[in-house]
Amino acid sequence: MAEKKKSECTLTYCDIMKNKHWRAAFFDWQFGGRKESERPALIQERQCFKEMVEKLNFEVYGSVKETRSLSKTDFLKELKRFKELCVSDPCGCIFLTISAHGTFVKADDQRDGGDLEFVEDCISIPKEELVPIQEIIEVFRDETLNKIPKIFFIQACRGKELDIGHPLDGNKNVGQDQNDDEPNRAHSTPYLENSVIVYSTPFGYSAGSSNKKGSHVWEVLKNTLDEILKQGDGKGPVKLLSWLKETNGVLAKSERDINDGTYKPLLSICHTLTREILFTR
Template sequence: MEENKSTDEVGSGQEHFHDAVECVNGDSNNGDGLNSEAGEVNNGDGQNVDVGDALGRFSACRGGEVHARMPVAKYATHYKMNHRKRGLAYIFNHEVFQCGGLKSRSGTNEDCKNLKECLTSLGFEVHGFKDLNYQDIETRIREVSKLDHSDHDCLLIAVLSHGEMGIVYAKDMPYKPDYLWTPFTADKCPTLAGKPKIFFLQACQGDKLDGGINLSTTETDGEIYNTYRIPVQADFLIVYSTVKGYYSWRNTTKGSWFIQSLCEELKKRAHEYDLMTILTFVSQRVAVDFESNVPDNHSMHRQKQIPCIMSMLTRLIHFNPAIGK
């Protein structure tokens, strides 16, 4: 169990969730099946066709018009991680805020320092940004999405901030975290198509607490004629420090439980296991080794946390050491 005399803080500076629920606009359908806009194919001859399990309108996508180079063979088990460069890593570190009465995030600079050292050791070209407004974050994201990543293995973006359910905070305002990764879908950033796009979010996702329970025990690239299609949303890995609706904890001296554990496991296992396996060990470390130290507040004391991993990966990521990285 992680023990120290410094206190733990939750990753949100507000006690209640204030974000409004956004409604989805669309035509209602009172029929027994999906309408044609939802992907229903109307034929009565019993053909084997695919339909969408959704109501509403399709969003526009130009993926079929975009042609990207295949970085690996169609059924390769691992992503190609021996390009000339590992890739860019952007860290958006937020300590102080100018919105919503949010508290400063003591310990976040330790997170940023540890993450920079860890990612640099893996060969990333790391860029750190401190206390940016949303417009500045959007500008940085847009700029990097327009770059040529042909010689890069992957892309990594980390955000260290306050958050609530469905939002994360810039210095001046909240925004939806999917704004971070939508510019990198394969149709919008074709030089990253078929390559890992990794996102780490250290932030609360709500105000629920996890009290935990006690457990006991009695003991080669394809040729041009060999092309294949992939979904534009493929090859993303999005890792939240906590599950939806729950607090994320940060020690005021050592940094957040999640970033501490992530850096330790990457340093220990990066050249031995694939990233998804490593993240399982990260979850284990957070779940087992940590509990909150808030002795002056009984309801917040000795609370637990578990990260949440959302994977759209199609292969394994292995950070093999390579010359020049």
């Protein structure tokens, strides 16, 4: 038994995560000038996130007022407050989720890539303010947080194309062809040690979201988590990367009609983990 526990700690972050706070924060934005009560998707998305992280034993940071529809300046201030809390009071894992519109812009760093144009993801918030994902990730570049696992879920579009995937029979690709006039683009991914960045759609595509239920991907994430927890009597353990892989397996099996479009989105996962993130108590 002792050898098994030692092996588990070597292969996972459990020795870093145990006996410390696991903290989660959720930031979202409403668009269109309608009241929150008239935007059920906004409420359901947050509730979906809250249920997921609480089942994983995370503490949720901040009130809705403190984390919704902030200006860029106020958002970065609140994000830094969250980070400082994680630094000042021992923290074993960080889980940050963002829900907004999104786009990509030409990156400042245009390394020698021939005819390639390097671009980076941004969230787009009201008053046409852009916040690069890189700037969000940089907030958590801190020596105190270096060794702990940091998880980022980004629900936002990453381009103008609708991601309808490939037909399940393997025949003709039903995706959209790239415009020949557009430059060849390479995506610049933020780097942060011991982190996972999960986008709700691959680079270059729109994200699937319903006006009634919100993010389709988050709904599937929650359902997949519930199935995993059932297998462990509601207590886990839950391996993060396995959970994400199972979610993509479910997403790949069916298309969904959301609003006026047909979507088959897949999670896009970038990580620098050296061990498995294992949620267990």
